[in-house]
Amino acid sequence: MANRQPKIHHRHNTARSPPLNPLSSPPHLTDLRIQSHSFGDSDCGMSSSSKLLIRGGTVVNAHHQEVADVYVEDGIVVSVKPNIQVHDDATVIDATGKYVMPGGIDPHTHLAMEFMGTVTVDDFFSGQAAALAGGTTMHIDFVIPVNGSLTAGFEAYKIKAKDSCMDYGLHMAITKLDESVARDMEVMVEERGINSFKFFLAYKDAFMISDELFLRGLKKCKSLGALAMVHAENGDAVAEGQKRMMELGITGPEGHALSRPPELEGEATGRAIRLASFVNTPLYVVHVMSIDALDEIAKAKRSGQRVIGEPVISGLMLDDSKLWDPDFTTASMYVMSPPIRKSGHNRALQAALTTGVLQLHQAKFLLFTALLDDTQESRLHCALLELVGTDHCTFNSTQKAFGIDDFRKIPNGVNGIEERMHLLWDSMVESGMISVTDYVRITSTECARIFNIYPRKGAILAGSDADIIVLNPNSTFELSATSHHSRSDTNVYEGRKGKGKVEVTIAGGRVVWQHGELNVVPGSGRYIEMPPFGHLFDGIDKADTSYLSSLNAPVKRGKAAT
Numbered sequence: 001m002a003n004r005q006p007k008i009h010h011r012h013n014t015a016r017s018p019p020l021n022p023l024s025s026p027p028h029l030t031d032l033r034i035q036s037h038s039f040g041d042s043d044c045g046m047s048s049s050s051k052l053l054i055r056g057g058t059v060v061n062a063h064h065q066e067v068a069d070v071y072v073e074d075g076i077v078v079s080v081k082p083n084i085q086v087h088d089d090a091t092v093i094d095a096t097g098k099y100v101m102p103g104g105i106d107p108h109t110h111l112a113m114e115f116m117g118t119v120t121v122d123d124f125f126s127g128q129a130a131a132l133a134g135g136t137t138m139h140i141d142f143v144i145p146v147n148g149s150l151t152a153g154f155e156a157y158k159i160k161a162k163d164s165c166m167d168y169g170l171h172m173a174i175t176k177l178d179e180s181v182a183r184d185m186e187v188m189v190e191e192r193g194i195n196s197f198k199f200f201l202a203y204k205d206a207f208m209i210s211d212e213l214f215l216r217g218l219k220k221c222k223s224l225g226a227l228a229m230v231h232a233e234n235g236d237a238v239a240e241g242q243k244r245m246m247e248l249g250i251t252g253p254e255g256h257a258l259s260r261p262p263e264l265e266g267e268a269t270g271r272a273i274r275l276a277s278f279v280n281t282p283l284y285v286v287h288v289m290s291i292d293a294l295d296e297i298a299k300a301k302r303s304g305q306r307v308i309g310e311p312v313i314s315g316l317m318l319d320d321s322k323l324w325d326p327d328f329t330t331a332s333m334y335v336m337s338p339p340i341r342k343s344g345h346n347r348a349l350q351a352a353l354t355t356g357v358l359q360l361h362q363a364k365f366l367l368f369t370a371l372l373d374d375t376q377e378s379r380l381h382c383a384l385l386e387l388v389g390t391d392h393c394t395f396n397s398t399q400k401a402f403g404i405d406d407f408r409k410i411p412n413g414v415n416g417i418e419e420r421m422h423l424l425w426d427s428m429v430e431s432g433m434i435s436v437t438d439y440v441r442i443t444s445t446e447c448a449r450i451f452n453i454y455p456r457k458g459a460i461l462a463g464s465d466a467d468i469i470v471l472n473p474n475s476t477f478e479l480s481a482t483s484h485h486s487r488s489d490t491n492v493y494e495g496r497k498g499k500g501k502v503e504v505t506i507a508g509g510r511v512v513w514q515h516g517e518l519n520v521v522p523g524s525g526r527y528i529e530m531p532p533f534g535h536l537f538d539g540i541d542k543a544d545t546s547y548l549s550s551l552n553a554p555v556k557r558g559k560a561a562t
């Protein structure tokens with residue numbers, strides 16, 4: 001697949017030039033408007049000093065905010081307090097009047113993924129560079145097994161990720177499940193730093209697994225202390241819906257949305273939740289796109305079940321109207337699964353991210369009024385959804401055109417890794433729906449807690465990794481394919497403007513984004529191992545014990561007389 005050739009802007013040359021270090025930078029890396037430095041390249045303006053002082057900003061953690069300085073040495077936060085004095089060898093960043101926050105963590109990305117006969121245009125380097133320019137300093141990608149083999153899939157992803165310029169973790173998809181896969185799951189958790197497995201209830205004849213295997217997977221996850229994740233759509237019904245659309249002659253991108261309506265997402269979400277409840281293990285529902293799915297999550301939370309709901313930025317910000325655009329290139333950009341829903345679902349999903357007292361009958365009422373009346377206040381006094389991902393999975397318009405005569409062949413996926421932090425700030429903090437501390441919680445801290453890497457990640461505390469952003473609330477942003485850092489030739493947020501700008505990104509103690517320029521080093525990103533038995537597993541054993549004692553069985557009976 002031919003990538004577009006965007007404007008290159010390299011500090012040392014104005015013309016297209018070879019990378020500084022051909023060994024660490026494959027030629028395609030120059031496709032980015034990025035200064036790709038090799039290690040030891042010292043004549044560049046941006047400092048990579050190991051000592052860094054961020055002075056005078058409002059330091060925000062999920063639980064607290066205060067005006068303070070942040071001092072960083074060798075990639076680690078050393079102290080957070082007012083008026084820190086440092087020697088001349090430290091780089092000082094003035095953050096007066098700005099917010100100093102943990103870098104974003106994106107729990108859901110697909111970089112360098114082979115899918116639907118092609119491969120995403122963003123690999124680990126370009127996708128991460130885009131992320132850093134947008135204030136995200138870590139992501140968790142999904143390993144796709146190779147012919148069902150987890151080990152082979154893991155090795156393939158370690159190679160894909162070798163040019164990483166920021167820290168990353170990995171989830172593992174389970175696309176078939178037999179004895180050898182079950183053994184591999186143990187190896188992944190015990191030796192490879194994976195603590196989450198994703199199951200697909202959709203993509204029939206590809207990734208989809210049966211309920212029988214899903215149940216087996218849930219049991220295995222529970223025994224390993226690994227979090228089960230689910231793509232919840234009813235794959236059989238989706239296949240039927242696709243057939244129906246083709247029979248009706250609806251072959252364009254709108255057929256994608258029409259073939260897999262919200263009730264199919266609601267059904268699968270409810271089924272997955274009930275099966276996880278039956279096994280008594282925590283469940284993480286990826287890309288919650290509809291009120292139907294939200295309603296199932298609300299019901300489960302009311303009963304005390306440990307279910308995490310992850311909306312994605314496209315589902316929060318967009319509606320399905322563009323799928324009806326007469327221009328195929330425009331309409332096909334918005335094809336992803338589950339589909340982007342009608343206006344109203346997005347508002348309800350945003351409302352479900354806000355916090356307060358859990359009042360579910362009221363929540364449910366408001367969910368439906370959100371659908372009926374777009375202008376009505378739909379703030380819920382509960383947090384049904386705890387964090388925001390992107391499902392960043394980019395294909396160029398030439399790849400999307402594979403489905404010009406048949407929506408089933410349009411590669412599924414939209415951008416978002418670079419836009420998530422800005423869009424959430426503008427739409428939710430600027431509008432007053434959530435506080436700045438809530439923003440840190442849903443963009444970073446909660447993800448680190450769920451995947452058991454807090455407070456190394458997701459916080460600015462002494463001892464935390466120095467993954468930090470400086471956001472200027474008085475500055476503005478504008479999103480466009482002409483200025484973004486993804487390799488994609490389109491952007492589903494084209495032309496969108498807003499308030500709040502990530503002016504500085506620090507990853508692993510290095511300033512990688514400042515003055516609108518990236519300064520990234522291929523290979524500098526680290527693989528972050530995520531240990532099992534995170535906080536969602538606390539007390540699961542006690543619940544099992546009380547379940548067993550509640551059975552009043554087996555009943556002891558005398559031998560029946562014959």
Ligand SMILES: [Zn+2]
Pocket residue numbers: 231286287337338
């Ligand atoms: Zn999915």
Ligand SMILES: [Zn+2]
Pocket residue numbers: 108109110391
């Ligand atoms: Zn995904």
